[in-house]
Amino acid sequence: MSFWIDSLGAQVNYYNAGGWRTRALEAGTEGEHVIMIGGLSGHVEGFVRNVLPLAERGFQVHAIDALGHGFTDKPLDVTYNAPAFTDHLLRFMDARGIEKAHIVGQSLGGWIGLHTAQHFPERIDKIVFATGAGVLLSDEASKKKSEEVHAAVKNVTQKAVGAPTYESVKARLEWLMADPASVTDELIKTRLAIYLLPDSRLAMPKLVEEQAGESNRKYLLNEADLEALPHETLVIWTDKNPTTPVEVGMKAAELMPRGEFALIENAGHWPMFEQPADFNRLVGDFLSK
Amino acid sequence: MARDDGLLAPLLVMSIWTDFAGSSVSFVEVAGVRTRVVQLGPQGGRPLVLLHGRGGHLETFHCNVQELATHRRVIIFDLLGHGLSDHAGSSYDIGELRAHAVAVIEHIAGTDYDLIGQSLGGWIATLVALENAKVRQLVLIEPAGFQSEGERMSDPKVRAAVEKGGRAFDTPTEADVALRFAQLLLNKESIDPEMVALRTRLYVQPGAGAVHKAVRTADNAQWLVTSENMSTLSAQLLIVRGDHGHIPEALLSSVAASAGGQLTTIPQAKQWPHYENPVAANAVIGDFIKETTA
Numbered sequence: 001m002s003f004w005i006d007s008l009g010a011q012v013n014y015y016n017a018g019g020w021r022t023r024a025l026e027a028g029t030e031g032e033h034v035i036m037i038g039g040l041s042g043h044v045e046g047f048v049r050n051v052l053p054l055a056e057r058g059f060q061v062h063a064i065d066a067l068g069h070g071f072t073d074k075p076l077d078v079t080y081n082a083p084a085f086t087d088h089l090l091r092f093m094d095a096r097g098i099e100k101a102h103i104v105g106q107s108l109g110g111w112i113g114l115h116t117a118q119h120f121p122e123r124i125d126k127i128v129f130a131t132g133a134g135v136l137l138s139d140e141a142s143k144k145k146s147e148e149v150h151a152a153v154k155n156v157t158q159k160a161v162g163a164p165t166y167e168s169v170k171a172r173l174e175w176l177m178a179d180p181a182s183v184t185d186e187l188i189k190t191r192l193a194i195y196l197l198p199d200s201r202l203a204m205p206k207l208v209e210e211q212a213g214e215s216n217r218k219y220l221l222n223e224a225d226l227e228a229l230p231h232e233t234l235v236i237w238t239d240k241n242p243t244t245p246v247e248v249g250m251k252a253a254e255l256m257p258r259g260e261f262a263l264i265e266n267a268g269h270w271p272m273f274e275q276p277a278d279f280n281r282l283v284g285d286f287l288s289k
Numbered sequence: 290m291a292r293d294d295g296l297l298a299p300l301l302v303m304s305i306w307t308d309f310a311g312s313s314v315s316f317v318e319v320a321g322v323r324t325r326v327v328q329l330g331p332q333g334g335r336p337l338v339l340l341h342g343r344g345g346h347l348e349t350f351h352c353n354v355q356e357l358a359t360h361r362r363v364i365i366f367d368l369l370g371h372g373l374s375d376h377a378g379s380s381y382d383i384g385e386l387r388a389h390a391v392a393v394i395e396h397i398a399g400t401d402y403d404l405i406g407q408s409l410g411g412w413i414a415t416l417v418a419l420e421n422a423k424v425r426q427l428v429l430i431e432p433a434g435f436q437s438e439g440e441r442m443s444d445p446k447v448r449a450a451v452e453k454g455g456r457a458f459d460t461p462t463e464a465d466v467a468l469r470f471a472q473l474l475l476n477k478e479s480i481d482p483e484m485v486a487l488r489t490r491l492y493v494q495p496g497a498g499a500v501h502k503a504v505r506t507a508d509n510a511q512w513l514v515t516s517e518n519m520s521t522l523s524a525q526l527l528i529v530r531g532d533h534g535h536i537p538e539a540l541l542s543s544v545a546a547s548a549g550g551q552l553t554t555i556p557q558a559k560q561w562p563h564y565e566n567p568v569a570a571n572a573v574i575g576d577f578i579k580e581t582t583a
Contacts, residue, residue, distance in 0.1 A: 002483050003306035004348070005490060009373065012314040045306070071311060186304045193310050 006048045018091030023071040025063040028055030033098045036063040039107025043070030049276035057284040074203035080210035082115040082219035104128040117231050130236040131269050135252050136220035149243045154212035161204040164195035178240035178268040226255040233259045234286040238267040308351040319396045325373040326366040330358030336398035337361040342408030346372030352567035360579045370500035382507035387413045409433050418524045427524040431534050431560045434514045461492035475533045475559040516547040526550025527577045531558030
């Protein structure tokens with residue numbers, strides 16, 4: 001299959017989200033709103049296997065390119081820390097007339113979901129936190145691991161965005177997956193085209209530096225933050241996640257008063273892309289119940 | 290076609306998604322008909338509307354959209370009953386297809402626009418341009434509408450192609466769709482598996498076969514375009530043909546002459562020259578739509 005055929009019947013729309021042009025892959029005309037957001041340097045194509053299946057479960061689904069990502073605007077006058085991504089998410093919701101939405105966030109997108117829920121709890125309904133970033137547990141081993149993960153993500157992403165080539169983008173994508181064969185030529189080509197956009201060339205070094213940098217660590221959610229989060233949250237992890245270990249996901253689900261945990265096997269950092277049937281069933285059931 | 294040979298791969302692998310990168314894909318409801326529309330290019334620019342052919346869909350132009358959008362605001366949509374647009378017609382004759390097309394164009398772009406039409410889309414584009422003097426440029430790719438059905442069917446090549454093509458609508462398996470698609474192309478090896486998979490998905494939709502049959506059997510004799518009609522065309526005209534196309538070169542040459550237009554032949558191509566040889570077709574069409582608006 002191909003991205004075009006996978007998304008046949010969905011729409012690709014561009015919105016003026018409070019001054020920031022924002023790309024959304026959308027499907028579904030009735031039901032509650034579900035907003036899907038990907039990871040650092042990601043784009044809506046990561047959700048190409050999820051948008052229509054979740055719309056078929058009775059939701060209005062909007063996968064968006066986060067600020068600085070994909071075909072969304074990449075302003076140079078913001079600091080790419082958690083509050084900027086939350087600001088953008090709320091501007092998108094306002095532009096689209098969405099009062100409250102479920103968030104399905106993967107990696108950075110999960111962090112955006114939690115950070116937004118923390119500060120604007122009334123705008124967020126349920127949260128799916130998939131191989132998420134942004135959580136900092138109290139024990140020393142977890143703290144050390146968190147810093148290592150930040151450094152590793154920064155390193156591997158900088159390599160891919162610094163001088164994007166077919167090979168460097170392929171390497172970054174293969175690092176994400178449990179099975180390197182999940183990285184299709186079309187995915188590489190899509191991401192390379194995005195990385196080579198003139199505004200990506202200008203903004204991505206800043207984006208990676210700031211998002212995965214020191215100044216963003218103060219927005220990590222600690223154990224007390226997780227214990228205070230009232231939202232129903234499904235934490236999805238995988239058996240082959242290349243970033244944060246599964247124990248962190250399980251502990252986060254335990255700490256959240258209304259947290260649940262599910263494991264998807266044979267997947268790396270992109271369970272929604274590598275195991276879409278499992279992912280869509282888990283997410284669809286969780287949001288429907 | 291999965292390839293894993295490094296730097297050449299991105300050049301060789303086709304992908305409709307990447308060809309439409311940056312485009313919006315939306316559904317607009319015009320006079321009760323839900324219509325799929327793709328738009329790309331500068332929002333302020335003079336709109337260039339692309340009309341596909343019989344049995345076609347907007348992806349017909351996936352090899353052309355990026356190049357054309359460097360010059361113009363490009364608008365492509367699925368004709369009534371085609372692609373993912375509603376099967377809301379009854380006769381599916383040229384008059385009905387044209388009425389839907391004009392409604393969609395005016396809804397999105399107003400009345401100031403230029404036109405590119407391929408095959409049946411070329412016929413519709415010609416009729417629209419003959420009526421709307423604000424259309425300044427008309428590009429026809431292997432256009433229908435200048436030959437009566439009797440003339441067309443007197444060519445055994447055409448008759449055989451039509452007969453084979455019909456199977457794609459009666460029993461739309463990938464093999465049948467590939468066979469019909471091959472009729473349009475000179476080089477059968479250039480068939481793109483993604484286009485075949487896509488067309489099969491579109492053709493197996495409930496009702497799609499009935500629409501295609503209606504389009505094929507509609508009596509369109511009253512809308513045939515003559516040289517006299519063409520002599521009244523106010524738009525500048527470019528006709529693009531494939532060097533192995535089915536429409537006689539002499540006919541297209543005389544149509545072009547009657548409107549003071551030009552005829553260009555794309556080498557190594559049959560009925561889809563814009564698709565089979567996009568480099569050559571994009572260059573010719575790009576020059577035409579660029580020069581005359583400068």
